[in-house]
Amino acid sequence: MKKPELLAPAGNLEKLKMAFLYGADAAYLGGKAYGLRAFNDNFSEDEIAEAVAFAHNLNKKVYVTVNIFPHNEDLAGLPEYIRQLDRIGVDGLIIADAGVFRIAREAAPELPIHVSTQANNTNWSSVLFWQNLGVRRVVLARELSLEEIREIRSHVQLELEAFVHGAMCISYSGRCLMSNYFTGRDANRGECTQSCRWKYHLMEETRPGEFYPVLEDERGTYIFNSKDLCLLPHIPDLVNSGLNSFKVEGRMKSVHYVATVVKVYREAIDSFLQDPAHYTVRPEWLAELQKISHRDYTTGFVFGKTTHQDQIYWSKSYLQTHDFIGLVREYDAARGWAVVEQRNNMKIGEEIEIVQPGKPPFVQTLSAMTDQAGNSIAVAPHPQQIVMLPVSQPIVPYAMLRRKVVKPSDE
Known part of the structure; x- marks a missing residue:
């Protein structure tokens, strides 16, 4: 039974160090450009170098996001940036766009490429397409069930990664247009304003200024607000599905969030691999995940399509004990x-x-x-x-x- 990688988010250098010290095998981070978290602290090139040195000293890995959907002007400076990441020694690039893939292959032919969940890989044929191009890993779309993941694994040999914990997105594989429509900030170029978490009312065209709740609730409704993903109780299913990497969402979350989630999943994964036949989900693990800031938890799509029970219509509902x-x-x-x-x-x-x-x-x-x-x-x-x-x-x-x-x- 192959041990899956536990992959943690790193919004800054402190979070990266915490992730590794609390048990992550690898971390993913973004530079000052080309990633999908423009409002996060993110890493300068010197900080990326420090992060890689820290990780490699612990025999761990660092992957860098270059996963925007770029327009022409976004490509300026990209080849040299990728060459610099290659010189630093990062362990992989996370990309979503075919044009970025082409540039990366020319700029740093030996640098491993991971295809982002933004690329919307939902079937074995699309994953096989990337495998034939020499991609090291595909981050599967969040909309897949365990059964679909198992079928993809049966057709391909490259590494497969999937999200196991963290915030869900209202848009298919994170391809959101709402932020751009409401604010002019393009989520697909790293400037998401999380407009799916806002409160909404209904206004009729001929009665401007008169706002009506979409549901029978005088406070309005959060019609796009999803519960958070938590697959901790299903570690055996995830390991047996053939996934190579378990990914935690949260580059914009706190140090406390990153360390706590990583610690819990580290203990759970190790416990299962040590004795699969007698593995049980410890109540203290679930209690730990209540102590961090989170929304109510859901299993997302892993056991079938989501329903209204996977949404939170009445508030932003951040909870923590x-x-x-x-x-x-x-x-x-x-x-x-x-x-x-x-x-x-x-x-x-x-x-x-x-x-x-x-x-x-x-x-x-x-x-x-x-x-x-x-x-x-x-x-x-x-x-x-x-x-x-x-x-x-x-x-x-x-x-x-x-x-x-x-x-x-x-x-």
């Missing part, structure tokens, strides 16, 4: 104290949970705290404030501190 409040920078084993970078207001007396790679979370009370000068403080209110605090168990750098929220957020 815990707030991310700090990231550990150092740990003083002799003293039992940690140096923490604050990410959310935290106070003495609060019960906090500490999460770190390869170990179960533990809970303790925040009993003391000092600033960098060693002065005792009762609260850390400033973003990215450096504080020191005692911890009840040994921890490692990049451990996360979080706090239970009284009520799930609705962002």
Whole structure:
């Protein structure tokens, strides 16, 4: 049984490091141009080089998105950019457009090519087409069932990748025109405004300014808003389908999201491969996925076509049970104290949970705290404030501190 790759999103260098430290085998990221997440931090060429060096030192991989649908003006500088990525040593390009594929083949003939989910590969013949052109991997369309994935695998030899967790898109394989129509920002060129998450009302042409809810709800309706994908309970089916890579969506999500999802899927995949006959989905894994910001979960298309039950019509409905409040920078084993970078207001007396790679979370009370000068403080209110605090168990750098929220957020 071949071990599938766990592929994590990396919106910036910190998220990439967290993804690898919490168990990802590979990460995908975008440069400052040519990718579909223009509003994310993204990576300069120097940062891509640093990311690749960090990954390769851990025997892990980095793939770079070049997956816009470019117009003529978007091609300026593309060949040299691809040559530079090749010199840096990235492990693959993720492309969606045949023109970009042609340029990549000329600019860097040996650089592995992955065909993006945006390319809408929904059948074995289209995947075989890319295989015959020398593509290393195809990222399958999200609209496929497990049965269809198995059939594709039976016809092709190249690597297959599919999304297993994260946000779903209203548009077929992510080919969205709504953002461009409403705002002039082209989702297919990296500027998606996520207009599928907006609240909508109905207005009749002869009665401008009179807005009517599309459903019987005075707050309006989110008619395009999908639940989030979560295939954690179906790891055995995914492994047995012949997929080579399990992809997590979320380059614009938080450090807490990336680390938590990766940690959970890492543990689940390893547990199944270690003992397939006795594999069970642990309740603590599912509980962990409730602690991050998410929408209600769905299995998407893997067991058939979606229905109204896979949509959320009444709100944006972001849920989470815990707030991310700090990231550990150092740990003083002799003293039992940690140096923490604050990410959310935290106070003495609060019960906090500490999460770190390869170990179960533990809970303790925040009993003391000092600033960098060693002065005792009762609260850390400033973003990215450096504080020191005692911890009840040994921890490692990049451990996360979080706090239970009284009520799930609705962002």
